[in-house]
Amino acid sequence: MFIQISRRDKPSPTAGVVRLSEARLGARGVIVEVRAEAGVETVGVEELQRRLLEFGFVEGARLQVLFEGAIGHDPIAVKLDDMRIALRRRDAANVYLALDAA
Amino acid sequence: MSLATTVAVRVALVGNPNSGKTALFNALTGARQKVANYAGVTVERKEGALVTASGRRLTIVDLPGTYSLRARSPDEAVTRDAVLGRLAGEVPPDVVICVADATNLRLVLRLALELKAVGRPLVLALNMYDIAQRQGLAIDLDALSREIGAPIVTTVATRRRGIDDLVAQVDALIAAGALPEENLWREPGAAEIRLAHARAQQFVRDHVRPPARPDTWTGRIDAVLLHPVGGLVILLGLLFVMFQAVFTWAAPLMQGISAVFTAFGDGVGAYVANDLLRSLIVDGLIAGVGSVLVFLPQILILFLFILLLEDVGYMARAAFLMDRIMGGAGLHGRAFIPLLSSFACAIPGIMATRVIDSRRDRLTTILVAPLMTCSARIPVYTLIISAFIPNTQVAGMLSLQGLVMFGLYAAGIVSALLMSLVIRTVFWRNAVEPFLMELPTYRMPDPANVARNLMQRASIFLGRAGRIILPMMVLVWALSTFPYPPAGAPGPAIDYSFAGMIGHVIEPLLAPIGFNWQISVALIPGMAAREVAVAALGTVYAVGDPQHQAGGLAAVLARHWSLATGLAFLAWYVFAPQCLATLGVVKRETNSWLWPAIMFAYMTGLAYLAAFVVYRTTVAFGGG
Structure with a gap:
């Protein structure tokens, strides 16, 4: 059990960490950090972080970018563990993703 | 016990x-x-x-x-x-x-x-x-x-x-x-x-x-429905089907409801001896209830589509596909549904803005919803187009009248998007709310659930609209009826009423946009609902029964108005807040008189400006 979890949470050593806002279509990986830094003026960075966490954007969650909009590749639809969530790239900037090695 | x-x-x-x-x-x-x-x-x-x-x-x-x-x-x-x-x-x-x-x-x-x-x-x-x-x-x-x-x-x-x-x-x-x-x-x-x-x-x-x-179905269906290009094409196709249904399926029902209320009014009128009482019951109350109920078929069909798509799980996908397009204008992806509903009537549209989480996005949507071409504008547009736009073909295949109609719809959509941009800049200083939304698993819709929700939507619409529209109709009726004309007065009775007085007072203000006193007077009862302006113009021009002789009224207008006035009138109706019921619903939904006041001011301003530009331009090209 323990080994399983730690392997699941371990970031890939080769593929690097990106912000979800910059992840390409089809990118897969594990969330390594959800920060409270980038944000929108109206709700504040802390609140945006809490909303992301509430939707399941938590450290250790598996994520894949499934779809993106036609204009500016925005918004994106992601598979987050077993849920599907749509969000704008600017709101995704707080989520750091360790990409799987190709 | x-x-x-x-x-x-x-x-x-x-x-x-x-x-x-x-x-x-x-x-x-x-x-x-x-x-x-x-x-x-x-x-x-x-x-x-x-x-x-x-x-x-x-x-x-x-x-x-x-x-x-x-x-x-x-x-x-x-x-x-x-x-x-x-x-x-x-x-x-x-x-x-x-x-x-x-x-x-x-x-x-x-x-x-x-x-x-x-x-x-x-x-x-x-x-x-x-x-x-x-x-x-x-x-x-x-x-x-x-x-x-x-x-x-x-x-x-x-x-x-x-x-x-x-x-x-x-x-x-x-x-x-x-x-x-x-x-x-x-x-x-x-x-x-x-x-x-x-x-x-x-x-x-x-x-x-x-x-x-x-x-695995959800993933497979999404691969089609969320495709950046294909998904948008399917969404537009769905909208097309929906509008066809709203306007073609509803038409016979609407005519039926209209006929029933006219017959009912005539029938009741025959039994009421007192002129004033008859006018109140027939022209005020029965016509008032009829003017609300006539939109019910369209609203039911529209909500049927919306509830089905919601139940299946498609609505979140539509919001996803539209988010960037709407977002460019400062609107939330979810504003898409309320704005869509507003094509039937702004009242259910404004009520549907409750699905938008953030107050700012919701208020922006409420403020621009009445710019979408609601079906009450159609009788007005049809009348003026048939009076002033020749029934000719453009490029051998497109009807000029149809093109003008399309242009009026497009003007409504474009101005709604531009206005929301302005509202975001002026009121919210470009503040943007986060957009985070679950895309639910697709499911078969549950017919019983959809039917029950549809009935609830209908009764809410009737209750709320009835409570707001009825008193407004009575008020407008009173303004158009009192005081009575002096005995043997030559002009139409409405000319001597409060509505007539208000019309004459505002006439100098409307003269620069090409409106004569008859239009100015007709605008007052037209505040009850946009299509009432058609009947009001009929009354002012003393065309006996404008509902049954729309062709007659169009011919009268074509004789009395210049082309410039006709086009200015169309431009006015794209923007003008000629609907007290909408303002009443905005007051209820925002719990404040501030937002209906802002809506009234900006829409009247836009209407005046648009009519002025159209009038002056047409006059300059010799259409005066």
Whole structure:
């Protein structure tokens, strides 16, 4: 059990960490950090972080970018563990993703 | 009789959006439902009643869906306050039922932990359990129940399975004397949310075996429907079908309703001897009710489509596809549906803005919704187009009249997008709200659920619109009737009424945009609803029966108005807030006179400007 979890949470050593806002279509990986830094003026960075966490954007969650909009590749639809969530790239900037090695 | 059987036990339903909570509510309460508003806020309050097998009366309240008790929207604030017993005028619930989608437990288990912390007796209903079983998802119910500290009941709301068990479980809790414990809930910060999520995650890992046959349809359907180009094409196709249905299926029904009310008015009129009373009943009340009811077929068809697409899970996809396009104009992806509804009538559109979480986005949507071409403008557009636009072909295939009609619709859409940009810049200083939305699993729609929701939408529309429109109609009738013309007066009676006086007062203001006194006078009764202006013009120009002789009125207008005036009148109607009912609904939905006042000011300003530009340009090209 323990080994399983730690392997699941371990970031890939080769593929690097990106912000979800910059992840390409089809990118897969594990969330390594959800920060409270980038944000929108109206709700504040802390609140945006809490909303992301509430939707399941938590450290250790598996994520894949499934779809993106036609204009500016925005918004994106992601598979987050077993849920599907749509969000704008600017709101995704707080989520750091360790990409799987190709 | 003990106290428990005389006082109804209050049960609150709480759950994530898309958990089938409303279907469960319907299965529990059947037809015994009341839909109202919470005091002071425009959040819908749904309540129903049932009697348990042991004879205990339960009052069930369906609280707005939420992911957490940390409220982000007015709807979610109601859920939080109702659960915490803080809501003014509401008795706190005796039992809370947390409704969960059995196939999607993680987020709702965190909500269940929050609800547990509140301390009220809790039951967890694992809904859509048939789907979970079909997928081969195995849940250790006893263990999960121990971890959460609440009994678990499995349900299939759409097939009424497990409903009796759920009721029996609530009954048993009350019979066992379950009382609220100390409320330990406080608003969680990031660290607490992480912890709670980790706990929920652990529950799932320990007690839920992942599905052997997971749903793969949602992914496959999304690959088509969320395709960046194909998805948009399909969305536009759906919209096209929807509008065809709204306008073609509804037309015979609308004519029927119109005919019934005309006949009813004539019939009643024949029995009322007093002229004034007859005028009030026939022209004021019956015509007033008719002018509301005539839109009902369109609204029902529109809502049928919306509810079906919502039930299937497509609406979130539509919001996703439209977000960037709407976002470019400063609107939320979810504003798409309210704006769409506004093509039938701005009133249901404005009521539908409740799905938008953030206050700013919602207000922007409300303010621009009346710019979408509602069906009440169609009679006005049709009249003026048939009077002033020659029925010729352009480029050998397109009708010029049709093109002008299309142009008027396009002008409405473009101006709505531009206005929302202006509103965002002026009022919100470019503030942007986050856009985070679950894309639910696709499901077959439940016809009973859709039918019930459709009936509820219809009765809400009729109730609200009736309550606002009827008094307005009577007011407009009074303005157009009193005072009476002097005996033997040559002009039409309305010319001597208050409406006539107001018309003559504003005439100098409207002269620069090419409106004569007849138009100015007709605009006053036209405030009741846009299409009333057609009848009012008929009255002013003393065309006996404009409804049945639209061709006659068009010919009269073509003789009396210049082309420039006709076009300016069209431009005016694209923008003008010629609908008191809309302003009344905005007041109700925003709880303030400020927003209807802003709406009235900006729309009148735009209308004047547009009519002025159109009039002067046409005159300059020799159309004066």
